[in-house]
Amino acid sequence: MRYEIVGRYLDNLTGADAGDWLGVQYYRKQWVDPDSPTFFGTPPPGVPLTQMGWAVHPDGLREMLHRAARTGLPLYVTENGIATTDTERVAYLRSHLTALARARAEGVDVRGYLHWSAFDNFEWSEGYRPKFGLIAVGDDFTRHPKPSAHALARVATTGRLDALDQPE
Structure with missing residues (x-):
């Protein structure tokens, strides 16, 4: 249901008021249950789940990028994590x-990617657990880059996905 609402919004995002670019935020795949109160x-x-209980579905990012591309605007992934x-x-x-690279290879104009989040943070309904x-942010608020930070930095520096696998 949510996908279709977003899709209808994207389908109508054209013309002079469309803007200069469109930000896409993508985290998970979600199932609809008409019998659920939510x-x-x-x-x-x-299905693999995150600490938040969210389903991991990378091809959903590719699908949303294709859907958003119908606006004709350049795209930036402004949140994904x-x-x-x-x-x-x-x-x-x-x-x-890899899903983002596949969308680009299929002709989608994706110009940037921002990972959520740079820092471990406070989630309103979950506290500091996820x-x-x-x-990493320690109890004394000291900061310690994780191996994933170094891996993403290598990708950003080289432009190559295989840089994720290189040692620090």
Whole structure:
């Protein structure tokens, strides 16, 4: 349901008021359950989940980029990330950046990618438990870049996805 609402909005985003570019935020795939009070369903067994209980579905990013591209505007992924352990974060980066690269190869004008979040942060409904950040924040607020931060920096520096696999 949410996908269709966003889709209808994107379909009508054209003309002089469309803007200069469009930001796409993508985190998860969601199931609809008309019997649920929230209309959201539970992911099927075996679907990988984040610390927030969100289903990991990298091709959904590619699909949303194609949908957003119908506006004719250049696209920027302004938020994309995962609350998880750092090892899983590197795998998430690999799968989602691969989906983004595939969309670009298919002709989608994606000009940038911003990961959510640079830092582990406070989530209103979850407190400090979910770890979204590329940089850990200690109890004394000291900051420590995680291996995923170095991996994404290598991708940004080289423009190559295989840089995720290189040692620090």
